[in-house]
Amino acid sequence: MDHMLLQAVFIPLLLSPVAYVVGRRHGMAAVTWFSLAVLAYCTALVALAALDGGAEERHAWTGMFGEFGLALDGLASPFAIMIYALSAILAVYSRPYMEHKFAEQYREAHGEGGSAVALAEYVRAKSGTYHALYLVFAMGMLGTVLATNLIQFYVFFEVMLIPGFFLIAFWGDGPRRKIALMFFFWTHVGAVVLLLGFLAVGLSAGTFDFAGIAAAAIDPDIVLVAAVAIAIGLGVKLAAFMFHIWLPWVHGAAPTPISALLSPVMIGIGAYGMFRLIMELLPAAFSELSVWFHVWGLVTMIYGGAMALMQDDLKRLLAYSSISQMGYLLFGLGSQSVLGLAGAEMMYVTHALGKGILFMMAGVIIVRVGTRSISRLGGLAGRMPITATCAVIGALTIAGVPPTSGFMGEWLLFYGALETAVEEGSTLRYVTFGLGLVATALTMSYMLWMIKRVFFGKMPEGLAGTREAGWHMLAPMMALAGFTVVLGIYPDIFLGQIVPYMSGIAGAGELGPGTAAALAGAGAAAAPGGGA
Amino acid sequence: MVTAILGAVGVALPVINVLRRESGSNMFYAAIALGALAAAISYVVSQVAMGTVAASQVLSGDVVADDLLGAFFAIAMLIVAVFTTVSSFAYMRERRYPAVYYSLILLSAVGMVMVAYANDLVVLFVAWELMSIPTYVLAGFNKRDPSSNEAAIKYFMFGALASALIVYAISLAYGLTGTTDIAGVVAGMAALDASLVPLALLAGALFVAGFGFKMGLVPFHMWLPDAYEGSPPPVTALLAAGTKKAGFAAAVRVVVIGMAALSVDWALALAIIAVMTMTVGNVAAVMQKSLSRMLAYSSIGHAGYILIGLAVAPYSATALPGSLLHVLNHAVMKGVAFVAIVGTVTALATAHIDRLRGLGRRMPITAVGITVSLLALAGVPPLNGFWSKLVLFGAAIDAGAAAPWAPWLAIAGVLNSALSLAYYGWVIRKMYFEDSGGERVREPRAIIAVVAFSVGFMVAFGVYPEPLIQLAQSAAPASLMP
Amino acid sequence: MADPAFLALSVLTIVSAIAALELRSLVYGAIALMGTLGGIAGFFLLLDSPFVAMFQIAVYVGSIAVLILFTVMLVRRELIFTKVEDPRRRLAGVGLMLVAMASLGAIVVHSGISGITTEEPAVDFRAIGADFLVRYWPALILMGLVLSGAVTGAMVLARREDTEDDQRAS
Amino acid sequence: MTNELVDFTLVSVALLCVGIYGLAVKRNALRMLFAVEIVINAANLNLVAFARFVPDSGGQTLALFSIAVAAAEVAVGLALIIVAYRMYRDIDVAKFGTLRG
């Protein structure tokens, strides 16, 4: 099919006004199916392109800043697939959650007295807006990942902010407007710092296209400065330590389906940026900075975990957990070895799955119980067994316990870190590796403790009447839970793409014995597969 | 040609008024004015499109240079004039002296256009005055409104002082080089005796002050927020989006080109002013209560961004194109924002941010116009404002090789744009996320038209900015490029 | 060294300029301003530019100053004779003025123009006329537009609406 | 011609500074108008002086334009002051301070 990627990126955008109209005319159910259909189609496009071994499209754009390209390669495809798959799944999930939220806001605005007809009308009006913004949001994220040009990357990077801002400001919790502004503001600050880095790189290279930059020889001083700027800019998106100011608020306040998209999928794009922009485009700076990424990642992961321990608000806890998980990604990135990098990318996938489940769980609890305060929860496992099961699977995914995909991400990640440590004989790396492993215990602690406080133990008064969520909410969770287990047992679905790509970047000369042996095996294993 | 059309119509309008003896027909005069502007703009655009315009004739020696630089500014300013006229449909409906009003707009437009085309200091000065004097009147056109009058008086005092300073500066330049022709001045400055350089620089400073007053550069900006807030909103659109840009047109012609000849580090001075300007503008815009005042400060901030391009012009080939691009974009963005204010003022009789609560529901199209323009002003892609900022900041970073301080301009610029998002976002928040409970209001059709056009412009050139970038590149005078 | 006429004119001009600003009565101030404007005209004569001097006297002294004087007359008496200003700001203004004078004067004096005199004949005012029509005709057109705009604008502004409304009502 | 160019320039600078002082200090709108006129005249003086010493007709031309423009300006300015006076019964500019912040 022609222009598969172009379609995948722009169909949601072009159809978002249609979604608005459908929502207004035919209500939430129709628009949910509409969104699902659109996103599912686009997911299929992306997945097909990925199965084809990637795709690349180029279109004329600006003379000064290069062309408009879309490329799906081994690095981008896991990100792209997760973005759209999760978006599609969450479109279904949105239905009950957002209906609940609309109704709540309607009551807020009109008191309890509003008539049912008026409420239905209200919900209809809002659902169109919601899905229109939702589609644009998804599209922005995908565009970022597929971009082949610095400026294009930046454009999409910002495009996803705008719908995100509105989604939070319209339907968030708490001081939602202020938080939406905070979100917009801080991520924009990050983005502009990123832009400075882009400009420095692009202008020194004389081109903004990735391909051109990779080929260009740039003054190493500029590269380093630019890489630091890019790292900081992406660090804000990634909510790495010291730049995570906005994240707990935003993820706590965003409407849950959006949190579930923001947290795992969107902030991970920061990591994608680090892969694509720093590791791939600025390898010299990357090798210089990688140790610092490593340490930064470690600090982030421990800090996020420690803060997560202290939270009482369920969604804030998950938000801090996301910070911690982004620390893993950074950690893997800093490992600078093929498997470590592959593991970091796998972590993105796995975090998307796990955190997606957990945020959905939080949404279920918000809808069914009406509180997010962990201290007011407890013993819900008996009342909502499927949710509890999914949540446990999600928690295990985050904690990296086999047979969930979390383990597959983590072992590669940590192994990669160790391999580099061994290779360089660097004590710092050994120590960070060890502490990183210890941090996994921390991760597990806060996750299990959260699960225990929410689902186990004594049930507070008043929760006895809690019911299990409807299938709109359960099915997405179960789908993700199933997928995380499948992926945990058979990770080749993604690793098959990631590892060869990463080894292509790292070059065969720098491999540790473990990786080399592994890859030799992989080559042997892949050869017949390639023939077939 | 443009002058002829506009000037003739401008003079003719009051005469027609006298002849008809029947005042109050707002639409009639507006239509005539609009027709004149449309003719003018189509003339300029067709000229540009046909490629009959020379790239840059700054150094040609003619009194009026019919070049792309002028055409570029002319397009920007004529668009603004059209905005003003169209939005005045709504605004002037209940007000008096429409004939004079539109004629003044046209005269001012002539002035602006001629400032852009002027290639001789004498013409420049007279055009400058032609641009300014009608706007003094326009600013005070609401005779019953004390703030309109206050704005006009402040504006007038500054304007008069500034034009006196410009004359003074011209006199120095003339005295040093013996000619008023810009090309001659440049040549003369380049060959200046070292002992005379301080005077040349003094002239430069006076030019900066004189033009900077219009551009709203710190510290010559202080009249600006008051004048913008107090003037009738369509006039503010003209001031902010139009005459301000004429200041840049003059600055590009005179300050940059003229001073490039002097081999002193004047660029640094401009850079300092640029940083001060953008910082003061953006900081002061925070927590404003009136939307027009906030936008006034924001336009001070934007003057700072544009000045970046002028400051690094000698070091980067993309600097001046960046400035030009931002001039055009800012004209549209700010123009539509003020036009939207016209809408709120006519429909709701307020531009107070707190009273704009729920605007998204009450006046959806106006609110969309404001939102998109604010986002574009903040430089959020994919809107046109992003690209011009991008080119500007890029130029600043690019200039870093020759001038080590230049990247700091870019850093200051991006930090300021980030800051600006905070107060733009605040307005958006008021419009969409808070509700005053008012009923939906009918939006003036003229405003809708302007908003539709500008939103289309901002989005279209945001997604595909190539034509504008190329236009700006070819319009920028090549003489400065390293 | 400057000749006595120049010195006398300088003193006249500057002192009357200061007087125009500082005299308690606005009327006297306006008259002192006329003195300044006349002094400038005198300078123009000294500079062998009689045409400009005449223009100065005709336009400035003859019309502008008179216009101002009439306006002054329009204003209430006590406003004419009371002078309001903040002592602190005045002090600051004087300071600024002196600093500016000193620094600008220093720039001027130390720049290369000191000591320039000329023996060349003055420009014939016919050349000016030729300039107007040949070279600066666009400016002339613009000037016409300026004047027409200013006149219509000033008229609209100055028109008393209350009386007009009364007329229309009647 | 016995006078030096610099003498005229100095007088002009002095007038310029007086004018700016007047603008910065005086609160009476009419006096501010006076000050503006002083500045314009300083500029004109400079212009004509340079024109004499260059010598060239351009300076004088511009001076003429400048005088005419000044007239137009004064007309508008006076009109504005009159409007203000009608509204406030006062011409103290410091009292026109509602726009601020």
Place this chain on the structure above:
Amino acid sequence: MAEHEGLLAAAAWLVWIVPFAAALTMPALKRWQGRVPGWAAIAGAAASALLAASLLPGALAGGEVHAQTSWIAAVGLEAGVLADPLAVIMSNVVAWISLLIVIYATGYMRGDPHIVRFWFWIMFFVGSMQLIVLSDNLLQMFFGWEGVGLASYALIGFWYRDKKKDHVGTEGRTVLGMLDYYAPTHAGMKAFIMTKIGDVMMLAGMFLIFAYAGTFGFRELVGDTAWAEAMGAQGLLVPALVLLFGGAIGKSAQFPLNEWLLEAMTGPTAVSALIHAATMVKAGVFLVARLGPIAFALGASGLLADQFFEVVAWVGAITALLLASQGMVNPEIKKVLAYSTGSQIGYMMMAFGVAGLSEQFVDGYTAGFYHLISHAMFKASLFMAAGSLLHVVGSRFMTDMGGLRRHMRKTYAFVWAAGLALMGAPFITTGFWSKDAIFASVFESGSEWAMPIFAIAVVTAVITAFYTTRMIGMVFFGPKSEHVRKLESEGHGIHEAPLSMWVPYGVLAAVTIAIGVMGLAFEESLHHLFGGYLEESFGIHSPHGEGEHPALPAPLSGLNPVALGASLAAFGVGIGLGYAFYVGRWIDPARFVASNPVFRGMHAVLLSRWYINAAIYWCFVVSPLWLARGVFRYFERTAIDAGMNTGLERAVGWAARVVQGAQTGITQSYLYVFGAGLLLVALMLLM
């Protein structure tokens, strides 16, 4: 033959796949509550057991089945099963004991509303355990390893409502300010996290080895020793092995990660029997059995991993003594058994450790493994019996029992049988033979540490005999406790457990005795089997002559007299003391302890678990939480939140006010600024 091998390989795969499949069918059986899930579980466990048994003949003949399939192709990893004698025997032990316990649990868990969840996790556990046993590489094994951990977590916290009766510990009792009273969900979490610490070390070890060897496979690690040489050169070999052993420490509840096992007793007793006595805690031992030969075989290349074995031996010894000592004073029957479990596993570790330190690797290896088998049987039996007691009495405290021997005769008999095995009653119990083999191998190892470890082993044996007697005495002898009398007065008379419950532990007790009677022969054949296995697979040659393997047990011929004597003496002393205090009740233990401040202090220390638990809580729970709270309050909230959000807001607001304050609205001041600015710009340009 190839076909036959294929069948065997399929059986080896199915051994662990079948239980998983059974687990996955459980949710589908939810509709038919009641007995159906139980039957399905029995079917699954039985199928698995039969499959395991089908592997037995080949393994006993010294054969091995090794099959692989592609797994993570991207990294070149393969999944596989390795059914060598070690794995097959272990697999059978696991399979058959699980089958018995599953049968027991159908009775024990009857009527529980969450029975489906129970069976799911039990079957999941069995599958994971078999996966550990049959994996041919470390990574795959780790899946099972975490799987059993997960099942353990889920089952310890099975009664997730945290009712009072499901807790362990004495309510209100604190040790160093830490409450010694644990809810099931807390206990599950504690177990999972503590074992995770071990797992983390294990992962680190695995990765280190993988980094050098490029493989996780057990077979591959043996063949080529280049990796070990490289690691040895860097001094990383022993650390890597010790890190791997860390996993075993965690899973087998060895010192210092022993504390979770006691709280694990909050789970249903069937779970305690299966997971926390018979199988899962043996996974660590199994891991050492897997790795020990690899490490020892490196000795042939001159790479001695002595320090690794020393660590193993000492950890085992310390754990054995530490936990046994606490078992002497604890009032809860399941906790006593748990202490005993940890302590006995310490023996096994000790055996494997000294095996590596001696020339006679096979001796220690066999001894350890023999003890593993016998302990699995008698401890499972004891736990199930304890479950019956709990079931009947409704209290976990032994002080609430007493005098039950007349009411529960079968249980009484089986507890004696299994208890004697635990105590190491001479000649007729498996426990005696296996413990004696350990004593002997320790004594004969010739290591410099042999004597201290031997002494510890003997002391531990005394204590073991004592606490076992104490338990039996407190439960079955003496007067009935108030609790029991209250029950009787309420009409809930004490009665024997139902058939489905007593049969399983009866069978195990009987088998214990049966094997015990011909214990030496059993040991010899095991020795023979492992001798061949180690020789063939690892090239470890033991200098014992082949002639020393008589077909029939010549009683006592292969025994070491010192070890034998020590063993007998320990048994005698221990049971004697226990009898005096608790069966004969000649001395009142409470008064005895109170009589002397030293005893009082010791009692307190023992009852407070040597303060280790409390110390761990202080160091790893309380302080980190305290630290985290501090950081949260004084950094996250202040520096990050307030500092960057509010602070920035305030700073900008302040700046805005300053700038806006300058905008006074008065034209003069504007013009003044204009003039000053002009001057400034002029000067700036001129500078």
